[in-house]
Amino acid sequence: MTDSARDQVAMLAGALPFLKRYDDQIVVVKYGGHAMGEEETALRFGRDIALLEQVGVKPVVVHGGGPQINAMLKRLGVKSTFVQGLRVTDAEMLDVVEMVLAGPVNKQIAEAITRAGAIAVGISGKDGGLIRARRLTRTVRDPENGAEQALDLGFVGEPERVDTRVLELMIGADIVPVVAPVGVGEDGQTYNINADTAAGAIAGALKAERLLLLTDVPGVLGRDGALVPEMTVAEVRAGIAAGWISGGMIPKVETCIYAIERGVRGAVILDGRVPHAVLLELFTDAGAGTLIRP
Ligand SMILES: Nc1ncnc2c1ncn2[C@@H]1O[C@H](COP(=O)(O)OP(=O)(O)O)[C@@H](O)[C@H]1O
């Protein structure tokens, strides 16, 4: 037997306890727009998800696509602004957001997983009544007089209720759901939902074993720029207040807290550009990224 064959067998044997732990368990993976990068990265992601499905894990993919929306807006000559990491979304913008997220981005991911040997089907949060949303309200404090001021983010939504039936039907039939973060209000209004928030709501509703948020940084970075391997909810809150957790990282850590409070057993922020990031996190002791715990 060659050394490389021996290594392969040793690796498989080492993964056995982890394979047992995650057998039949739901793992929600949020695939961020920044982690999609090159085509090879997306294909590799597809292979990892297909592998999870083949070893008995039940993966559910929720994806973003912020950079892909930006690219389309640039082609259309439309400017976009972000407040607290959220895209201010007027009616025209909403059309583009839905077109990009529920269109090419959703289909490319489902195709990459399917090409790797699993059956993945792309849906949006509007399909099967999956994500019932309401308009998100946010306030800012006026630094001059301390008064609270309401922010108008347009058609940005937050999940109000997640109806998991369509996901359960898919999971039960060994189909990997790939979800675009778009929701619908009671009155039929479409809402743009931050993909981290959508993933957290879905993970919470499914009581997933793990929520993995894949991005383009190694995890939560401390003031010194070094990776923080583990954080408690209280430490996260202190980091936001002190300002070293900011921008797009805020919805991520908030999502982790939300999911944990709803019974998800662990939430991890990790670098989706690292080859096999998902497998490293689930099937090795070393793990990857930042684990947020209660
Ligand atoms: N403490 C921190 N650690 C890591 N990243 C941070 C931190 N504070 C702010 N960020 C920013 O958050 C970004 C990740 O959020 P975002 O760009 O929205 O990712 P995605 O598209 O994957 O959702 C990082 O690229 C970084 O610029």
Ligand SMILES: CC(=O)N[C@@H](CCC(=O)OP(=O)(O)O)C(=O)O
């Ligand atoms: C309200 C809001 O900001 N929605 C996001 C939805 C996509 C997303 O979250 O994509 P990433 O995960 O790649 O950042 C947006 O319009 O960009």
